[in-house]
Amino acid sequence: MTLPLITFSRRLRETPFTDRILAGGAQSFTVYNHTLLPSWFRSLEGDYWHLVEHVQVWDVSCERQVQLKGPDAEMLVQLMTPRDLSKAQPDQCFYVPICDERGHILNDPIAIKVDDDTWWLSLADSDIYLWAKGLALGKGLDVEIIRADVWPIAVQGPKAETLMARVFGDEVNSIRFFRYKRLEYRGHAFIVARSGWSGQGGFEIYIDDAELGQELWDELFVVGADLNVGHGCPNNIERMETGLLSFGSDMDYSHTPLQCGLDRYCQLDTDLQSMSIAALREQRAQGVPTRLVGIVAPGVPAASKYCQLLADGKPVGDITSQSLSGRYDAWIAFAYFESELIDRLKNESVKLQLLCNNELHDARYSEIPFKLGQMGLNERFPNL
Amino acid sequence: MTLPLITFSRRLRETPFTDRILAGGAQSFTVYNHTLLPSWFRSLEGDYWHLVEHVQVWDVSCERQVQLKGPDAEMLVQLMTPRDLSKAQPDQCFYVPICDERGHILNDPIAIKVDDDTWWLSLADSDIYLWAKGLALGKGLDVEIIRADVWPIAVQGPKAETLMARVFGDEVNSIRFFRYKRLEYRGHAFIVARSGWSGQGGFEIYIDDAELGQELWDELFVVGADLNVGHGCPNNIERMETGLLSFGSDMDYSHTPLQCGLDRYCQLDTDLQSMSIAALREQRAQGVPTRLVGIVAPGVPAASKYCQLLADGKPVGDITSQSLSGRYDAWIAFAYFESELIDRLKNESVKLQLLCNNELHDARYSEIPFKLGQMGLNERFPNL
Numbered sequence: 191m192t193l194p195l196i197t198f199s200r201r202l203r204e205t206p207f208t209d210r211i212l213a214g215g216a217q218s219f220t221v222y223n224h225t226l227l228p229s230w231f232r233s234l235e236g237d238y239w240h241l242v243e244h245v246q247v248w249d250v251s252c253e254r255q256v257q258l259k260g261p262d263a264e265m266l267v268q269l270m271t272p273r274d275l276s277k278a279q280p281d282q283c284f285y286v287p288i289c290d291e292r293g294h295i296l297n298d299p300i301a302i303k304v305d306d307d308t309w310w311l312s313l314a315d316s317d318i319y320l321w322a323k324g325l326a327l328g329k330g331l332d333v334e335i336i337r338a339d340v341w342p343i344a345v346q347g348p349k350a351e352t353l354m355a356r357v358f359g360d361e362v363n364s365i366r367f368f369r370y371k372r373l374e375y376r377g378h379a380f381i382v383a384r385s386g387w388s389g390q391g392g393f394e395i396y397i398d399d400a401e402l403g404q405e406l407w408d409e410l411f412v413v414g415a416d417l418n419v420g421h422g423c424p425n426n427i428e429r430m431e432t433g434l435l436s437f438g439s440d441m442d443y444s445h446t447p448l449q450c451g452l453d454r455y456c457q458l459d460t461d462l463q464s465m466s467i468a469a470l471r472e473q474r475a476q477g478v479p480t481r482l483v484g485i486v487a488p489g490v491p492a493a494s495k496y497c498q499l500l501a502d503g504k505p506v507g508d509i510t511s512q513s514l515s516g517r518y519d520a521w522i523a524f525a526y527f528e529s530e531l532i533d534r535l536k537n538e539s540v541k542l543q544l545l546c547n548n549e550l551h552d553a554r555y556s557e558i559p560f561k562l563g564q565m566g567l568n569e570r571f572p573n574l
Numbered sequence: 575m576t577l578p579l580i581t582f583s584r585r586l587r588e589t590p591f592t593d594r595i596l597a598g599g600a601q602s603f604t605v606y607n608h609t610l611l612p613s614w615f616r617s618l619e620g621d622y623w624h625l626v627e628h629v630q631v632w633d634v635s636c637e638r639q640v641q642l643k644g645p646d647a648e649m650l651v652q653l654m655t656p657r658d659l660s661k662a663q664p665d666q667c668f669y670v671p672i673c674d675e676r677g678h679i680l681n682d683p684i685a686i687k688v689d690d691d692t693w694w695l696s697l698a699d700s701d702i703y704l705w706a707k708g709l710a711l712g713k714g715l716d717v718e719i720i721r722a723d724v725w726p727i728a729v730q731g732p733k734a735e736t737l738m739a740r741v742f743g744d745e746v747n748s749i750r751f752f753r754y755k756r757l758e759y760r761g762h763a764f765i766v767a768r769s770g771w772s773g774q775g776g777f778e779i780y781i782d783d784a785e786l787g788q789e790l791w792d793e794l795f796v797v798g799a800d801l802n803v804g805h806g807c808p809n810n811i812e813r814m815e816t817g818l819l820s821f822g823s824d825m826d827y828s829h830t831p832l833q834c835g836l837d838r839y840c841q842l843d844t845d846l847q848s849m850s851i852a853a854l855r856e857q858r859a860q861g862v863p864t865r866l867v868g869i870v871a872p873g874v875p876a877a878s879k880y881c882q883l884l885a886d887g888k889p890v891g892d893i894t895s896q897s898l899s900g901r902y903d904a905w906i907a908f909a910y911f912e913s914e915l916i917d918r919l920k921n922e923s924v925k926l927q928l929l930c931n932n933e934l935h936d937a938r939y940s941e942i943p944f945k946l947g948q949m950g951l952n953e954r955f956p957n958l
Contacts, residue, residue: 192601193579194579194580194582194596194600194601194602194603195577195578195579195580195601195602195603196578196579196580196602196603196604197602197603197604197613197614198578199604199810199820199823199895200822200823200894200895201604201699201820201821201822201823202604202605212578216578217576217578217579218578218579218580218581219578219579219580219581220580220581220583220585220586220605221586221604221605224699224700224822229581230581290707290711291711296704315585315608316608316701316704317700317701317704317705318704319827320680320700320701320702320704320705320708321701321704321705321707321708322708323674323705323708324704324705324706324707324708324709324711324712325708325709325711325712326708326712327674327675327708327709327712327849328708328709328710328711328712328713328714329712329713330712337827426583436583436585437585438584438585438608439583439584439585443703443721465711510584511583511584
């Protein structure tokens with residue numbers, strides 16, 4: 191069967207960089223916040239190895255920015271998340287679960303305190319513009335909510351800092367993790383944060399001037415030629431190895447942050463004016479029925495949506511993401527398991543297996559993030 | 575350049591029918607409400623001719639159903655739309671613009687009165703679940719809002735009624751336009767409405783039992799073999815000829831219904847408790863700055879995203895959708911024009927042209943829907 195194509199249309203927004211990534215070899219796309227997002231260029235594996243060895247420039251314009259501005263902006267952000275934002279400084283970024291009154295996750299953006307009265311939510315794939323605005327109108331809050339004309343790009347990989355310093359100067363080096371600075375490029379100050387959806391290090395640049403952003407994009411490729419800079423995009427192998435969850439795949443409106451290991455982003459013992467706190471406290475008290483865990487199965491040759499996990503021979507778990515780690519020669523997955531089963535896996539009173547393409551493999555439970563290097567797996571690097 | 579692929583993932587929901595449409599020859603997809611929607615099978619043109627001559631079964635599960643249930647459900651639906659729903663009966667469907675406090679369109683679903691206290695919104699492509707729930711929570715309304723487990727399929731084309739009657743019996747014939755009945759299939763009552771996103775006639779079946787829906791799907795193909803039943807999907811040529819607008823392409827959060835010819839769905843002189851009424855009245859009084867119009871250019875050989883409209887030689891308009899009508903041998907488009915220019919087009923004091931692939935063509939203004947058959951265009955049918 192031939193692989194299915196994607197049909198472009200105005201409804202699937204192009205970005206200031208779409209022509210460039212098509213020319214740069216984007217082979218396949220997904221759609222994220224109604225916006226085109228490339229999913230691979232060389233191949234998933236080729237992109238992975240390039241990312242972990244060199245530096246890539248990503249068009250992540252699909253991370254749409256919902257801007258909340260006004261006297262009640264911070265109150266509204268806090269209402270939407272169980273993470274304590276009371277000490278937020280206007281140079282900080284926060285990974286925040288957005289949770290409804292039942293504690294269910296509606297999105298997991300990066301919340302950026304842009305100014306004392308202004309926040310951006312750099313979104314995962316759901317229309318939080320509608321949620322924030324519905325709440326604000328319903329409650330009569332004094333906050334203006336817009337979708338800002340901002341198209342983030344990410345510079346990711348071990349050589350990201352070197353490349354960024356060539357364009358923005360050494361001030362890049364002093365940006366701390368999940369902090370940002372306003373750095374000048376050709377007379378315009380862009381918000382530059384040390385962040386991004388990989389574990390290889392790097393930055394996100396919040397492009398609020400499309401034309402200048404295109405010039406910046408092109409310059410990154412020119413001055414980074416000797417660094418082997420290349421096109422890229424969020425990579426499913428790398429992000430799973432790093433333990434980054436994908437909203438819509440690994441959690442959705444049916445899960446709470448306590449189910450997917452995001453407990454540290456919920457300050458349940460703090461007196462926060464947050465709509466999800468009561469429900470999350472209740473779930474903590476009652477017990478969490480299912481939790482997201484990592485699964486590792488060495489030596490599995492291929493992934494498939496029909497892979498099934500077995501505990502003592504019985505089907506268990508709901509696999510949300512899977513990938514093949516070439517580096518560790520292992521199949522890796524995230525899956526929801528009943529908490530009671532997780533306890534039995536931890537004390538090794540149950541045998542876990544993976545049925546994939548009619549073959550049975552031994553599988554192992556892991557915390558997320560995986561610590562693949564510490565699991566005794568063979569790590570290998572091909573000669574690139 | 576090879577055509578870009580789509581990457582499937584759990585975040586892009588598959589439907590109970592995805593395996594069937596892949597086996598049936600879906601070549602290309604779009605994403606709609608985070609869900610896979612095929613965009614063509616044979617070719618855009620091949621699908622068009624099949625649709626206007628025979629009957630097709632469409633997987634439109636992407637029309638997600640937001641269910642509002644409770645004492646305040648109808649109040650909330652009315653709050654969200656400027657269309658008067660006060661006389662709605664529980665067997666009716668309504669095309670409703672969902673508008674915010676500025677009158678801007680957030681979606682244009684079919685609102686279905688399922689019961690006295692229950693409505694479904696059969697959505698276009700935005701997360702109105704979040705909007706409805708945000709408003710309800712903010713205002714403290716007594717309404718439960720869920721995304722119902724419903725996967726609509728559409729049966730469309732001139733032979734749709736014949737096919738449907740073979741499965742559901744003659745009661746199908748008595749369903750009036752935009753009304754529904756609960757019809758039994760193997761002991762289960764499905765909501766069956768005379769509706770669908772084509773002008774060829776047909777029905778939508780709201781599948782609330784996935785397994786039984788698959789049986790029904792298969793039976794439609796078995797009993798319709800002599801009718802030349804085939805796979806299909808919303809077709810860009812047909813829907814443009816018919817004058818159906820696509821939310822996200824032809825209108826979005828920046829437009830009001832008065833700008834895109836949806837005036838008849840706004841009862842601005844009725845005393846409705848609807849959040850957009852004041853803003854829409856204001857716009858009506860002030861004048862609508864730009865409006866969506868139809869453009870027809872006979873004999874244009876190809877469409878392109880670089881096509882440009884010219885009025886007396888100067889670039890004008892914002893093209894939102896375009897297509898080639900083989901039946902009328904014409905390029906057809908929807909575009910936003912300044913109202914003042916539309917007046918001049920109506921009195922023919924300005925010359926309209928289309929620049930497409932470096933060639934200039936004469937172009938003509940039209941109301942939406944086009945009346946292509948009455949425009950003196952050559953209509954032709956290939957020998958199929």
